[in-house]
Amino acid sequence: MQSPSESHPPLGYTVLKTPTLNKGLGFTPEEREKHGLKGLLPPGYLNLDAQVLLAMEQLRLKTSDIEKYIYLQSLQDINETLYYALLGRYTYECMPLVYTPTVGEACQKFSHLYRQTPRGLYISIKDKGNVRELLDNWPHKDIKAIVFTDGERILGLGDQGIDGMGIPVGKLALYTACAGVHPLNCLPVTLDVGTNNQDKINDPFYMGLRQPRVTGQEYDDFVKEFMEAAIDAYGRQVMLQFEDFGNSNAFRLLHDWQPKACCFNDDIQGTASVVLGGLLASERITGVELKDRKVLFLGAGEAGVGIANLIAYAIQQETGDPIEKCRENIFLLDSKGLVVKSRIPELQHHKLLYAHDVPTAPDLISAIKVIKPSILVGVSTITKSFNQEVIETMSSMTERPIIFALSNPTSKAECTPMEAYQWSNGKAIYASGSPFEPVEFQGKTYIPGQGNNAYIFPGIGLGALAAGSTAITDHDMFIAAKASQLALALQVPQERLDASCTYPHLKDIRQVSLGIAVAVADNAHLTGTASAPKPDNMEAHVRSLMYEPQY
Template identity: 50%
Template sequence: MDKTMKEMRNGTGDSVMDVEGKSGFGGGVEDVYGEDSATEDQPVTPWTVSVASGYTLLRDPRHNKGLAFNGKERDAHYLRGLLPPSVLSQELQERKLMHNLRQYKVPLQRYMAMMDLQERNERLFYKLLIDNVEELLPVVYTPTVGEACQKYGSIFRHPQGLYISLKEKGKILEVLKNWPEKSIQVIVVTDGERILGLGDLGCQGMGIPVGKLSLYTALGGVRPSACLPITIDVGTNNEQLLKDEFYIGLRHKRATGQEYAELLDEFMSAVKQNYGEKVLIQFEDFANHNAFELLSRYRSSHLVFNDDIQGTASVVLSGIIAALKLVGGSLADHTFLFLGAGEAGTGIAELIALEMSKQTKAPLEQTRKKIWLVDSKGLIVSFRRELLQHFKKPWAHDHEPVKGLLDAVKAIKPTVLIGSSGVGKTFTKEVVQAMASFNEKPLILALSNPTSQSECTAEEAYAWSEGRAIFASGSPFDAVEYGGKVFVPGQANNAYIFPGLGLGLIISGAIRVHDDMLLAASEALAAQVTRENFDKGLIYPPFSNIRKISAHIAANVAAKAYDLGLASRLPRPKDLVKYAESCMYSPIYRSYR
């Protein structure tokens, strides 16, 4: 779509110009309510954007192209002399940066280099991440982001996102208005109390929302300007941080009870007031007691999603559905044993039970009986019911008390073993060998992050099961050679699910998240696993196809939103996969004239 390009000087010394938007993605989302909710800032004819010129343009990450500005652009926008004479294509810039990144031997240095790039040249950052997703995902997210959060105070250079602390109580709406973007579609928020498997990192947990939202854009195509990372700082119980001179948060113990609840309530109300009904609020890395409470309290009044409870559940269920093609039988034919009964474990268990109930038409109470959980006190059984936290009670089945995991494996004889305890090295040689003794192909999922907290390594799972285990983990592991065969361990990474889920909610204008949408996301992901993947022992598709996968997940989720009457964007598009693809943000440089 060619456009007549105009340029004029305005009163502020800025350059007002039309921008050529040949991104290859047409269409987009039109909002009947007049909100700017296109996921990509789609080209409309004519469309004008006010962009700073000259030196200021080079300091604007959204519009800066560095040495990719051509001669005409340099003349038109007062850049002549501000750049060396060489003109580099985006592809050449990308090659140079990947070469530089690979020189760093320390993962945290790569992380910092990527964050610097994001602050300097937004489109090049996302082009790099999309084109090299398998190599860079562990850099911008797990496991490196965990170390980045631990050292966030020391490496802090440039504020990203919004920090809302107890000092802002009563003024949260004003704080939200300080954020320069007015059309927000996705918020990822943490209070930093349970960052990955690393515990309470307080205000330094901001690395998680920043990392998650970069994946919303790279993997799900949600435009960067529509994403808002937020950290709610109510203090920290981490003594080491409280004594750290470089700590960036409030220096007191965590607020709890009414004070905490009131702050969160004000936050949720302010978000809805400022950004409307359809903004997705993703809770991230809250401690168990708050995670369940917040999801339960707001799921009927807001568009909310907890990635630790629901995202993890959806991605694990997808892996199990795919693995059935390798191990045989239906979901209801299998018995599940979990190590860990926190938000991840119980969330996964509930979604498996829901899918089983959907497939067999059996009541949920009955399908839950195929699933057993072990916590720090042993197997969760009915005689413990009175002392259990509310989210564990549905899993207290009739059985004699069993203390450790190995005894539980021997007593229950599960076909699927799932670790979500956050405690490393708990799937011992004896545990894996016991699983292999009564299963031809034991399914072993070691989900705890980061890598140091994984219940066992891929190498251990394959060796101890004599190459028969079907293995996936939360953190990435390299391929393993055993018995002359190469096994490629799958990664049950939430990044498979939440970007596509978020895109599906946005393109349908959903106003609530329903459990059936999570099931739809799981089924869409499982359907993307090919015979070639199965032959390598993989139960997840490669991340190199993640944008295509996200479009299919988004289409499935959007279809479910329309079916349930929860979609507000009408009429329903005829081809939801194509529509999802057409709405995705493209990081290709625009041409300026």
């Protein structure tokens, strides 16, 4: 039997155990007296600035990235203000730890890293019929942004089941660090419908359901129940971000729910927006407009088709041409070769719009020789697929080939920056999905761009929140890309452009997010999807919503 003191811990002790209230040594003497903290803390005092420096010192003592990930997540479990201050002030150093590439390893090991602390909601197919009740178990009720996954297609790692929870947790941390969305307004969710990863099922420590994935109508009904429960609990304007759903579900769910909820799919639309922003910004280096280029994608899944769709939409917006004409210079290559008209009977529905009447090509190098693209985008998760012959052939066809090797994590990149620069003799404009360090080649420093969705989705979320958006449209994604282009144009200094980089330094990401949020919020009011009153000064309004960690 518990003693009374164990059943009813004193207020001060509860404060120290509540991550949204805890300040550690940052409590003043007056606060320690008021909250009954005296004796529970050492007498010393450290303000937030000093705590951030100490935490960074502790972080840098860790000898591996996964140990650093665990340290940061443990810090989030203890003191959220300090955690977000760390991410905000050291974004460049910490983002690769809380998100890609380290989060990939963290998801693979998530059940083994579980710290017995609540972080988001785990809703399983066994909870069907009671999902709304489970949402009530989350202590914070003013939820504005939900990132949710079913764990089927985590980065380039495939089915991770419930262990995919690392992605929603990491993405929402970036909503706060990169755009100032308050952490109490954010909720990560995993929908556990089973897993087809036998290694997970065989793992004695796996935390999820040990059963094959549920599919078909039962799956759709479960997602429908979750979406309706979230809207009922948090309002029509709650933003729901689909994250790392498999190709068989992602396009259908987005198409079904886009008219009925304030939602978007980051893998289809967020990736598209950040890539489009980078391609538009590249015009500052090349002087060649997007409408005058040919684009070839290695990979024809969510990311590839999503980017292709937004590029075509952007060309249509710029030229006024029919959308069919705008797709003519965009090509997809899947595991069976170039997507062409003669393959239509076998093609999945999302590839059909890009099945052009051109000769077939069985592999990448053949496709390059047939298409003669000046932009090559890798979303294949096939490591080293952009080999020397590929880069050299691209370089022989265009003065400044654009090589975007976007597969995550780093181990899945289609080529490294050094390979792109070396094999193109320094002509390539390179970007990756995960971070790479600057490269020295032939006496010149090149800065690889990072086409990371973090440049886009936090700003979209902040803009939707600022407007009280009830929907996020394809045009919003175009607006976000255009806003990011303007932000990139303002934030990318000439020396980065001279180093063949079309993305700004991560230290400037809050300014980029602000510009995107203002554009998205303005567009919501223009198109009638806003539910909040329109402020006189949108930028000032958005700034006022941006959370700054402080004691």
